[in-house]
Amino acid sequence: MGKLDIGGSQLDTSWFLLLGAILFTLGTVGVLVRRNPLIILISIELMLNAVNLTLIAFSRQLENIEGQLFALMTMTVAAAEAVVGLAILVDIFRVRDLEDIDDLSELKG
Amino acid sequence: MSYSVLALLILLLPAAGAILLAGRGWRLPRIVTQIVGPGVVWAAFVVTVVLFFNQVNGDFTYWTWIKSGSFEVPFNLLIDNLSLFMCLVITGVGGLIVTYSVGYMAHEDGPSYARFFTYMDVFIFSMLLLVLAGNFVFLIVGWALVGLSSYFLIGFWYERRSAVLAARKAFVMNVVGDVGMILGAFVVFVQFHSLTFAGVFRGLVHGCAPTLSCIFGPVPDSGMIELAAFLLLVGAVAKSAQLPLHTWLPDAMEGPTPVSALIHAATMVTAGVYLVGRMHPIYDVAVYAHGAVAIVGAVTALFAATIAIVQTDIKRVLAYSTMSQIGYMFLAVGIGAYSAGFFHLLSHAFFKALLFMAAGNVIHAMHDEQDMRKYGGLWGQLRPTSIMFLIGALSLVGAIPFVGFFSKEGILGAAFSRPGNLGLTVWGIGFVTALITGLYTGRMWWMSFAGKPSAQRPVEHPHEAPPVMLIPVAVLAVLATVGGLIQTRALGIGPSLVSDYLDRVVTGQSWEESSFAVYIGLVTMLVAGLLFLAAYRMRPLTARFPWAQRVLEHKYYFDELYNAVFVRTLDRAADVGFRDVETPIIDGSLAGAGTRTTWAASYASLLQTGYVRNYTLVFVAGAVIVAVLLLARFAS
Numbered sequence: 001m002g003k004l005d006i007g008g009s010q011l012d013t014s015w016f017l018l019l020g021a022i023l024f025t026l027g028t029v030g031v032l033v034r035r036n037p038l039i040i041l042i043s044i045e046l047m048l049n050a051v052n053l054t055l056i057a058f059s060r061q062l063e064n065i066e067g068q069l070f071a072l073m074t075m076t077v078a079a080a081e082a083v084v085g086l087a088i089l090v091d092i093f094r095v096r097d098l099e100d101i102d103d104l105s106e107l108k109g
Numbered sequence: 110m111s112y113s114v115l116a117l118l119i120l121l122l123p124a125a126g127a128i129l130l131a132g133r134g135w136r137l138p139r140i141v142t143q144i145v146g147p148g149v150v151w152a153a154f155v156v157t158v159v160l161f162f163n164q165v166n167g168d169f170t171y172w173t174w175i176k177s178g179s180f181e182v183p184f185n186l187l188i189d190n191l192s193l194f195m196c197l198v199i200t201g202v203g204g205l206i207v208t209y210s211v212g213y214m215a216h217e218d219g220p221s222y223a224r225f226f227t228y229m230d231v232f233i234f235s236m237l238l239l240v241l242a243g244n245f246v247f248l249i250v251g252w253a254l255v256g257l258s259s260y261f262l263i264g265f266w267y268e269r270r271s272a273v274l275a276a277r278k279a280f281v282m283n284v285v286g287d288v289g290m291i292l293g294a295f296v297v298f299v300q301f302h303s304l305t306f307a308g309v310f311r312g313l314v315h316g317c318a319p320t321l322s323c324i325f326g327p328v329p330d331s332g333m334i335e336l337a338a339f340l341l342l343v344g345a346v347a348k349s350a351q352l353p354l355h356t357w358l359p360d361a362m363e364g365p366t367p368v369s370a371l372i373h374a375a376t377m378v379t380a381g382v383y384l385v386g387r388m389h390p391i392y393d394v395a396v397y398a399h400g401a402v403a404i405v406g407a408v409t410a411l412f413a414a415t416i417a418i419v420q421t422d423i424k425r426v427l428a429y430s431t432m433s434q435i436g437y438m439f440l441a442v443g444i445g446a447y448s449a450g451f452f453h454l455l456s457h458a459f460f461k462a463l464l465f466m467a468a469g470n471v472i473h474a475m476h477d478e479q480d481m482r483k484y485g486g487l488w489g490q491l492r493p494t495s496i497m498f499l500i501g502a503l504s505l506v507g508a509i510p511f512v513g514f515f516s517k518e519g520i521l522g523a524a525f526s527r528p529g530n531l532g533l534t535v536w537g538i539g540f541v542t543a544l545i546t547g548l549y550t551g552r553m554w555w556m557s558f559a560g561k562p563s564a565q566r567p568v569e570h571p572h573e574a575p576p577v578m579l580i581p582v583a584v585l586a587v588l589a590t591v592g593g594l595i596q597t598r599a600l601g602i603g604p605s606l607v608s609d610y611l612d613r614v615v616t617g618q619s620w621e622e623s624s625f626a627v628y629i630g631l632v633t634m635l636v637a638g639l640l641f642l643a644a645y646r647m648r649p650l651t652a653r654f655p656w657a658q659r660v661l662e663h664k665y666y667f668d669e670l671y672n673a674v675f676v677r678t679l680d681r682a683a684d685v686g687f688r689d690v691e692t693p694i695i696d697g698s699l700a701g702a703g704t705r706t707t708w709a710a711s712y713a714s715l716l717q718t719g720y721v722r723n724y725t726l727v728f729v730a731g732a733v734i735v736a737v738l739l740l741a742r743f744a745s
Contacts, residue, residue, distance in 0.1 A: 028729055032722050040721075105719025 002061040016057035023050035035100035041085050048078045113169035115156055116186045119196060120237050122153045127230035135220040146226030147207040150233050154200035161193050168243050168307055175246075182304055187243035191614045194451065194607075195240040195383055202375045202458045203233050205581035209466050210367040212578035213473065225265060229371070232258035236376050240383055244305040245294040248387075252290055252344065255377045256283035262372060263364040275360035282357040286347020293340030297391075300333045310390045338391050338398030341384060342405070349381030349435050351409040356667050358432055362424040366469030369424060374431045374461040379454050382438040386447050389615050399443060400531055406439025407538040412665070414545040418552065419661040422479045423468050426553045430505060431461055433542060437520050440535050446523035447615035448608035449516070452596050455607065456516035459592050460504035463585035467498035470578055471557065474571035481553060486562035490571050493579060495558050497586040502554050504589045506547045506641050507634040515593035517543065518630035523618060525626040540633055547637030551644025559645070 003010040023046055030043030052071040059067025092098060126149030130142060170185040207229050214225050235258055239251030257280075264276030298304055301312035313334075345351075350358035361373050372378070385392060385402055392399040413432035420426045434457045441450030472479055474491055488495045504511035507518065521543065524536035562569075573579070595606040608618075663669065 031725050032729070035722075101721050104721065107717050108719030 004057070004060050013057055013061045017054060020050045020054040020057070023047075023053065035102055037089050037098075037101050040101060041082065041089075044085075045078060045082065048074055048081075112160065112163070112165045112167065112188070113171070113186075115160055116165075116167075116169055116188050116241065117171065119153050119156050119160075119200075120186070120234060120241060122149045122156070123230045123234040123237065125149065127227050127234060130223050130227040130230065135223040139219065139222065142223045142226050143211050146229060147204060147211065149230055150200055150204040150207050153233070153237065154197075154204050157193060157196040157200050160188060161197060165193070166190070168305075170243075179302070182244060182246045184247065185243035185305065186241045187306060188241070189614050190610050191383075191386060191451075192240050194455075194611060196237060198455055198458050199233065199236050199240065199376050202462050202585070203236075203371055205584055206367050206371040206375070206462055206466065207233075209370075209469070209578050209581040210365075212575050213367050213469055214365060221265075225262075225365070228258055228261045228265070229367075232262065232372060232377070236380070239380055243307070245297060245309075246304055248384075249287070249290055249294060252348065252380065253287050255372075255380065256280060256287065256348070259283070259361070259372050259377055262368040263361045265364055265368065269363065272363040275357075275363040279357040279361050282354050283347055285354060286344040289340045289343025289347065293337050293344065296333060296337040296340060300337065306387070313390045313394060334391060335395045335398050338388070338395035339401065341388055341391070342398055342402060345381030345384045345402075345439075346405060347381075348384075349378050349439070350432050351381065351405050351436060351439060352412060353667070355409065355413070355432055356664075356671060359425050359428045359664070362422070362428050366424065366465060366472060369428070370462045370465030370469070373428065374465050375458040378431060378435055379438065379457070382435065382442055382450055382454055385439070385442045386451060386615055389442075389447060392442075393445070393616055399445070401443070403440050403443025403531060403535050406436040406441075406443055407535040407542075408436070409433070410436030410440065410542040411538050411545070412436075414542045414549065416661055416664050417549040418545065419658055420549075421482055423471070423481045423484075423553065423557060424465070424479055426481070426549060427461070427464055427468060430546065430549065431457075433546065434461065434505070436542070437517065437539060440524065440539055441520040444524055444527055444532055444535060445616065446520065446527075446618050448611040448618070449519040449523050451611055451615075452607040453516040453520055456504070456512040456589075456592060459585055460501045460511070460513055460589040463497060463582060463589050464501035464505065466578070466582045466585070467494050467501060470494040470574040470582065471498070473574055473578070474568065476567050478567045481556040483563045483565040483567065484557040485560045485566065486558075487571070488558040491558075491573055493573060494582070497582050498558065499554065500586045500589055502550045503638075503641070506550050506637050507543060508638045508641070509631075509634065510590070510593060512589050512592035514634055515596055518627070518634065519596070521633060522622045522626040522630050523620075525629060526623045527620055543633050543637050544640055547640035548644050551641035554641070555645045 002013050004013055004016070027043045027045075027047030027050060030046065031040050034040055034043065052074050055067040055071045055074070059065065059071075092104070096103070098104070126145050129145055135142075165188050167189075168185055168187050170183045172184050173181060174184045175182040207226070210225065210229065214222060217225060232255060235251050235254030237251075238247060239255055242248040242251055260276050260280040260283075263279050264273050266272045294304065297309055301309045303309050303312065343354075347354040358373060358378065362369055364373070392402065410433045413429045413436060417426050417429035417433065420429060434453070438450045438453050438457070441447070441453060471484070471487060471491065471494060474487075474494075475484065478484075500511065504513035507514045521536060521539050524532045524539060526532070527536075595604060596608065597604060612618075660666070
């Protein structure tokens with residue numbers, strides 16, 4: 001395992017990966033168990049940033065700039081996703097009296 | 110203008126009239142229909158007369174219709190003495206009848222009035238195409254189109270169930286013949302590798318296909334040629350209402366009377382005679398098929414004449430007499446006396462159109478009553494019509510000096526003098542038929558016009574028809590009276606214009622008519638004339654043989670037989686098909702597929718809970734599974 005130089009001290013890459021995995025899992029669980037649409041959106045952001053962390057960690061370890069570029073790309077998409085997601089939510093709130101995301105179950109078979 | 114353009118014009122004029130009337134006819138004033146409808150037929154008549162007097166002969170090719178490898182069908186019109194003769198009959202008699210219709214159909218409302226003349230013009234166009242076509246393809250096109258226009262016109266009063274049924278019957282019967290024609294054309298093509306008449310006949314005379322170098326003499330008779338001739342005969346028999354495909358013609362009397370006069374007496378039903386005449390090189394070679402033509406004609410002549418004795422509907426009597434007279438024509442062309450047959454075609458067109466239109470005047474005056482038993486005593490009240498009907502009736506019987514005498518004697522004399530048994534046999538049948546003709550015609554005449562008015566007569570004081578209906582009938586009455594003078598060969602003296610004209614195209618009669626035959630002919634017609642008079646007292650006679658009357662009234666049970674053999678069998682097959690195939694198998698499989706899909710979907714739809722987190726869970730689970738599989742793959 002490679003070491004990363006963080007502010008002069010050395011840290012093992014696996015710590016970053018572990019943190020990314022934890023954040024990602026938290027985000028996933030958040031999406032699955034929370035019913036508040038805003039919290040779900042925040043959880044999605046969490047998952048995206050966990051991925052970003054992983055990408056940057058590998059980028060540093062492999063000394064390859066592509067991972068960081070990819071992270072920038074993800075941020076752009078995340079921003080767009082947040083805009084669209086929030087816009088949809090605002091629209092839904094405008095026409096429907098919504099308590100939580102489970103009220104949107106019209107596609108039930 | 111060149112003759113080829115004129116020839117095409119004969120066809121195009123009625124077609125143009127039909128298109129005009131079909132498109133705008135009923136929106137235009139009624140007078141337009143009255144002028145255009147008969148006008149285009151007369152115009153075609155004038156063009157035909159121009160070609161006739163210029164003695165035009167030619168095979169005009171306009172363009173190639175189909176070309177595929179060595180197979181080529183041109184659009185060509187054959188103008189010769191035979192086709193011009195037919196065109197004169199079609200446009201001349203047709204023009205008179207269409208003019209007559211202007212009065213006869215006057216009580217129809219606007220759209221129906223225009224529709225009637227559209228159909229009439231379509232018919233004239235189709236019939237002209239039939240006789241002018243220079244190859245088998247267009248012959249068949251015309252052949253089928255006259256059947257179609259006949260269907261339209263028989264079913265003209267489509268509110269009447271009986272008219273619709275009669276139209277359907279005529280169409281089905283005609284299609285049987287069309288199939289025979291088409292198969293015959295196939296056989297001809299296989300044999301001669303050509304579909305133009307010129308190519309086929311050249312092949313017949315020189316013994317090889319026109320594309321090969323011809324070194325042989327005339328082709329000998331062969332199975333293929335006999336087959337082609339018999340198949341063409343099937344077409345001729347169906348179109349001309351000969352045995353055994355005759356049952357449609359009496360029912361076709363459901364159509365308006367001018368239609369009966371034009372299509373079911375003067376022109377369309379004689380197409381079979383024209384076909385045999387046009388195909389004479391084939392029939393001259395195919396001796397068995399040729400003999401069959403004569404026998405079919407003779408048997409039909411007798412058969413139809415006997416039925417006519419007991420019919421009570423005036424138009425049905427005329428229909429059966431038409432079958433009988435066309436039987437004579439078949440007889441004539443069947444024994445090789447082509448010009449005699451065509452002269453009878455011409456004379457029959459005169460007197461039968463005359464009879465039908467005079468009968469139409471009577472029916473008109475009687476407010477559509479057609480039962481002769483309810484007429485009686487019309488002689489005093491409808492004098493002009495009665496006189497003209499009498500002229501037609503005497504011509505039909507063959508009384509001297511009417512046209513029917515000369516034409517019928519021509520046929521019987523030719524048959525009597527012809528060497529061989531066939532001639533004598535068909536002469537015998539024709540002789541008996543001529544006597545029966547006198548009988549039934551007399552019965553029709555006396556029942557309708559003589560005696561006291563029937564108690565059941567619908568109209569006490571009938572009115573004579575308007576001039577537009579009387580004049581065409583009068584013209585035909587004159588023609589039926591003096592028309593015979595153009596061909597008096599029956600008497601051994603005088604001109605023989607028709608046979609001189611036609612013998613340049615068809616095979617001439619190869620034997621001389623004996624003077625003895627002329628005497629026999631004179632006696633025949635004399636006896637027939639006496640029977641015409643004697644028919645006044647015929648009623649008690651038929652009443653003495655009730656079984657015979659019953660058989661004749663049922664027309665020898667042909668309809669019953671066909672119903673039992675064909676109609677009911679097909680109905681039963683259709684029932685089985687509907688009950689055991691259509692409903693359970695075809696409907697069942699389609700409906701079954703639908704219900705099964707709905708049933709499966711009702712279970713599959715339970716997977717859709719509508720909760721976003723459930724979908725996400727499945728998504729995450731899928732991602733985890735893929736990740737595990739990838740790890741497992743890399744680990745190993």
